[in-house]
Amino acid sequence: MDIFFDSHTHSIASGHHTSDTLFSLAKSASLKGLTHLCVTDHAPKMIGAxxxxxxxxxxxxxKKIFGVNVIYGVELNVLDESGKVDLPPDILNGLDFAIASLHREIFKPSTEEYNTSALINAMDNPFVSVIGHPDDPTYEINLFSLTDAAKEKKVILEVNSMGVSENGYRKHNIGWLKEMLNECKRKEIYIVLGSDSHGSENIANFSDSIKLLNSIEFPEKLILNGDPQKFLFLAAERRKDKNIIRF
Ligand SMILES: [Zn+2]
Ligand SMILES: [Zn+2]
Structure with a gap:
């Protein structure tokens, strides 16, 4: 499988777990043979961000650091059931894309219906093109509603290394994730592998995620990491659908 980019990384600007700057991240991505790197620091509501x-x-x-094309993004916090996020449209329009995620520091786990609505409503934000770690077991999520919405709204679902790798910092929810991936396979929904590396250490650390995808014979054509242009195109299309002109 070709891996040309990592969709989810954090620098010192996220405020925890690393003092690595964007330059160290790009250097590491370059050494790992990536052509592109998404930098997705935590949005302002995260403590210390x-x-x-x-x-x-x-x-x-x-745009280019150590020969690596930098894709500037953000990991937004979904704030409530309405899908509201913590950066306004004028700032999001200056970025290449955004991930929207639920984080326990900000979003108190609620009923399956409430949690799922929050993610689905966040998908209506034209700047959000990826849902981050939907498998986080902190939140009960209806995987059928989530994947139906991702298909309809053309949103990418993430496979986050930290919920799959043995030494990942998020609790694992592999059974649920496998079911989600089987739905993605059935409904032809794009997925992307994100390391969620805080600092350069775990950039493009996808071996466990790839093993998981292989175990369910997940089609390579739905995995975007081999095609950064397609990833960027899908993000741009969401704005275009809402007639938003990128400045
Ligand atoms: Zn996150
Ligand atoms: Zn993250």
Whole structure:
């Protein structure tokens, strides 16, 4: 399987677990043979994360570092059932894409219906093109409703290494994840592998996720990590569907 990019990484700007800057991340991505790297620091509501002004300025960020094309994103916090997130549209429009995730520090686990609605409503945000770690067992999620919505709204679902790798920091929920992936296979929903590396250490650390995908014969054509252009195209299409002009 070709792996040309990692869709989910954090730098010092996320405020925890690393002092690595964007430059160290790009250097590591380059050494690992990636052509592209998504930097997706935590949005402002996460404790210790960068403020709005940081994300506002990413549109002026260096496009190529150590030969690696940098894709500037953010990991947004879904705040409530309405799918509201913690950066406004004018800032999100300056980024290449956004991941929306549920985080226990911000979103108290509720009923399956409430949690699932939060993620599905976040998919209506034209700047959100990826749902991060939907398998987090902190939250009960209806995988059938989630995958139906991802298909309809053309949103990518993430396979996050931290919920799959043996030394990942999130509790595992492999049974649920496998079921979700089988639905993605059946409904032809794109997925992306994200390491969720805080710092450069775990960038493109996908071996356990790939093993899992192979075990269920997941079709390679639905895995976006071999095609960064397609990944960016899918993000751009979501804006276009809502007639948003990127500045
Ligand atoms: Zn997260
Ligand atoms: Zn993350």
């Amino acid at each position: 960068a403020k709005e002004s940081y994300f506002r300025n990413l549109r002026y960020g260096q």
